[in-house]
Amino acid sequence: MKNNNKFEKWSDTVYLKELVTNPLIEVGDFSYYSGYYSNQNFEDGCVRYLWGDPLTRAAFDPVRDMGWHLDKLIIGNYVCIAGGATILMGGNHNHHPDWITVYPFASHVEKSYEPKGDTVIKSDAWIGMNAMIMPGVTIGEGAVIAAGSMVIKDVPPYTIVGGNPAKVIKQRFSDNEIKMLLELRWFDWTEEQVEAAMDILMSNSIEELYCYYKKHILN
Numbered sequence: 004m005k006n007n008n009k010f011e012k013w014s015d016t017v018y019l020k021e022l023v024t025n026p027l028i029e030v031g032d033f034s035y036y037s038g039y040y041s042n043q044n045f046e047d048g049c050v051r052y053l054w055g056d057p058l059t060r061a062a063f064d065p066v067r068d069m070g071w072h073l074d075k076l077i078i079g080n081y082v083c084i085a086g087g088a089t090i091l092m093g094g095n096h097n098h099h100p101d102w103i104t105v106y107p108f109a110s111h112v113e114k115s116y117e118p119k120g121d122t123v124i125k126s127d128a129w130i131g132m133n134a135m136i137m138p139g140v141t142i143g144e145g146a147v148i149a150a151g152s153m154v155i156k157d158v159p160p161y162t163i164v165g166g167n168p169a170k171v172i173k174q175r176f177s178d179n180e181i182k183m184l185l186e187l188r189w190f191d192w193t194e195e196q197v198e199a200a201m202d203i204l205m206s207n208s209i210e211e212l213y214c215y216y217k218k219h220i221l222n
Contacts, residue, residue, distance in 0.1 A: 010037075010038055010039035011039075012039065013039045013040060014039075015037070015039055016035040016036065016037045017035060017036055017038070017045075018033065018034065018035050019034045019035060019036055019045065019078060019082075019084075020032070020034075022036065022044075022045045022046060023045070023046060024046065024056070024057075025046055025050075025053060025055040025056055026055050027053055027054065027055040027073055027074070027075045027076065027092075028046070028050065028053070028055075028075070028076045028077075028078070029075060029076070029077045029078065030078045031078060031079045031080035031081070031082065031126060031190075032080045032081070032194075033080055033081050034078050034079065034080060034081060034082035034083075034084070035082075035083060035084070036049065036084045036086075037083070037084065037085050037086055038086045039086055040086040040087065040132075041086035041087040041088075045084075049084065049088055049089060049090060050076060050090045050092060051089060051090065051091055051092060052091060052092050052093065053074075053076065053092035053093065054073055054093075055073075065116075069112075069113040069116070070113075071113075071116050071118070072118050073093055073118070074092060074093035074118050074119055074120060074121050074122065074138065074139070075121045075122075076090060076092060076121070076122050076124075077121055077122070077123045077124070078123075078124045079123075079124065079125045079126030079127070079128070079144070079190065080126040080127070080190040080191065081126055081127045081190045082124050082125075082126065082127065082128050082129075082130070083128070083129045083130065084124075084130045085129075085130060085131050085132040085133075085134070085150070086132055087132045087133035087134075088130045088131070088132065088133065088134050088135070088136070089133075089134070089135045089136070090122060090124075090135075090136045091135065091136065091137055091138050092122060092138055093118055093119055093138055096116060096117045096118065096119055096138065097112055097115040097116055097117075098115075099115060099117075119138035119139035120138075120139035121139070122136060122138060122139060122140055122141075123140075123141040123142065124136070124142045125141070125142060125143050125144045125146075125160070126144050126145075126188075126190035126191070127144055127145045127189075127190045128142045128143070128144065128145065128146045128147070128148070129146075129147045129148065130142075130148045131147070131148050131149050131150035131151070131152065132150040132151070133150055133151045134148045134149070134150060134151060134152045134153075134154065135152070135153050135154065136148070136154045137153070137154060137155045140154055140155070140156065140157055140158070141157045141158070142154070142157070142158045143157070143158055143159050143160030143161070143162065144160040144161065144184070144185060144188075144190070145160055145161040145175065145181075145184065146158045146159070146160060146161065146162050146163070146164070147162075147163040147164070147175070148164060148165070148169065149163065149164065149165030149166070149169070149172070150165075151165075151167070152164060152165045152166055152167065152169040153166075153167040153168050153169055154168075154169045155168045155169070156168075159171075159174075160181060160184075160185060161174060161175040161176055161180075161181045161184060162174050162175065163175060176209060180209045180210075183209055183210070183212075183213045184209060184212075186213075186216075187212065187213055187216035187220070189204060189212065189216070192220060196219075196220060199219070200212065200215055200219075203215055
């Protein structure tokens with residue numbers, strides 16, 4: 004029996020491009036959401052407090068009415084997002100711990116709103132089950148966010164983080180290997196180029212992939 008996210012079984016995934024309608028969410032190719040267990044919509048469950056869905060667009064326009072600059076969610080190519088993950092966005096930045104009260108009085112909402120900056124999940128990142136991404140964070144290429152983590156600051160490329168708050172566990176590869184990966188950027192290749200290099204991609208031979216890139220992609 005399907006739940007409300009088109010998932011019939013735990014192994015099902017749905018490409019984000021099939022789910023996203025919010026103009027403030029930008030999604031790359033082949034990035035997917037695996038939401039069977041969480042039973043929540045990607046745009047109204049995984050992503051939270053982001054103006055731009057049909058209901059909030061019908062209710063108010065904060066750009067036109069209040070002059071707000073709204074943050075975006077930008078997701079690269081081949082990103083994996085597990086069920087239960089939460090990406091907090093910019094619609095709820097009206098609580099100021101430096102003010103006497105953190106209560107968001109409606110009369111001062113226009114004044115109290117504070118953008119946090121775009122949230123960016125770069126290509127080939129993996130967001131584990133029940134992880135939470137706080138507003139304005141950038142997650143680098145190939146980064147891994149461990150299940151249940153609370154990410155409050157930027158995560159470097161090809162780095163594994165975990166915990167609450169999330170801290171670096173280890174780099175996935177050496178500095179030189181990461182440099183090569185960031186140069187060749189396989190996730191930006193055409194689908195045909197990725198298919199041709201699949202055997203190397205599904206291995207740990209970064210030097211072999213780099214040689215392939217030099218021989219077949221650059222030429």
